[in-house]
Amino acid sequence: MSGIITIVNAQDYKTYNLNSYYTPDIVRNYLDLNGLLSQESDLGHYQSTSKINGNVYGSYYHLVNTRKKICELRSGISLSGGGNTMKRFYEKIISKNNSFSNGDFINIRYKFYNNSKYFLSTDTHINYYYDSNSNNNTDSLLRRDYSSSSQHNILGGLSVGIGKGRIEHITDAVQTVYLIEALQNKGLLKKDFDDNDIFDLSQKISTIKNKRFLDSRQKLIEEITKVDSFIVSNNKINKQDAAYFTTLYDIWLNGANFERKTGRIIELKIQPNIYFKNQFTTNVSQINNQNDYTEQYKISDRNYRLGIYYLNEKSINYKWQKSFNAQAEAAISNNYQLTDKSTSTKTTNESLYKTANSNVSYRLGYYPNTRTNIYGQLSNRTDLNYYSQINNNNSETISTAKDVYNISEIAIGTYYYFSPNLRLSANATVRNYFNIYDITANISANNRFTNNLTLSITYLVF
Helix, strand or coil, X not given: CCCCCCCCCCCCHHHCCHHHCCCCCEEXXXXXXXXXXXXXEEECCCEEEXXXXXXXXXXXXXXXXXXXXXXXXXXXXXXXXXXXXXXXXXXXXXXXXXXXXXXXXXXXXXXXXXXXXXXXXXXXXXXXXXXXXXXXEECXXXXXXXXXXXXXXXXXXXXXXXXXXXXXXXXXXXXXXXXXXXXXXXXXXXXCCCHHHHHHHHHHHHHHHCCCCCCHHHHHHHHHHHHHHHHHHCCXXXXXXXXXXXXXXXXXXXXXXXXXXXXXXXXXEEEEEEEEXXXXXXXXXXXXXXXXXEEEEEEEEEEEEEEXXXXXXXXXXXXXXXXXXXXXXXXXXXXXXXXXXXXXXXXXXXXXXXXXXXXXXXXXXXXXXXXXXXXXXXXXXXXXXXXXXXXXXXXXXXXEEEEEEEEEEEEEEEEEEEECCEEEEEEEEEEEEEEXXXXXXXXXXXXXXXXXXXXXXXXXXX
């Protein structure tokens, strides 16, 4: 009697080169709308109050990611307002307060690539904010105390850059490896996945994740169905039993908890920014017999920044990730302020800022399973700043200041997901601050160490 024993060596998917993955051409759109309206009334023996408040917020995100172009558009609008009225019966005074605010923003980023991964980038952003408040008190003789304030804030900027390289998001490829390894460990694989299979399944996952659904339940059903269809159609699985589907479901929910990236990029960028603020205040007092006055406050700021940026992300394997970041910037800013009060002389001040900074960091991350990340990080930042302020009324230099600032940091931390909605995080940090400050020939120095330990639990209700 004789027998033959066949030993099949399982494929080691830990060695799959995640750095070779790139996302397919995708288009993604998000629209978020929410609002709130509340009303409250209180009637007492001495006074009555009535309040009403409301707000509306909307945001839109659009992404196009192809080999030739990356385009990101973010925009949003927020409106909020409210009012309250209080009546004091014995004093016969009626007090009213009203407020309104509006904030809007738009940010458009482009990167245009050629076949050699050289690119031209642009980044345009505009932010606008307005708010107003008014208070009005009226007594039985129809005298009133009235005050109001309003302000407009506008920030706009455009950056243009040239560079080489590209950062790819490989989270979906990592999730694919997690899934295949989990199926292999449970003895559910009929055939091994080769590198092309892993790449194709990862691209399938990236595509279906960016498909738009209004119903989150339908989205989950569609995603699980598409992945299952790929595995079955390629004859990779022994049987579609409970062990298979629970494994697929678990990895789909938890296999992409942590964002992973690969690639390197270097970029030279110039960025001008303009900021403008106009604030106006009025006060009228008849009840308290105070002098009426108005005040106007204006700020305009022009900033020009030149920087060089380098980022290197590399996946050592699906359990280890390293990141290196370095940048250097120089900027000059001219700030103009005007204060005009009816009770005093108009004053104008002009300030000049010159800054230069460098920032370097290295991070090593370990991912023992789909729910856990442990990391360590080293970083250092150095700033050189010069500041001078001139009173334009008499062309007198009010003050000058110079400072050198350096911060070095060592940090370790961890994240653990109990579920997609419940996360535990812990972080320990040691920092060294060093600063030399010279203000109008008065020099001071400071050197100190700090440490910080944080522990938090985050739960997402929806």
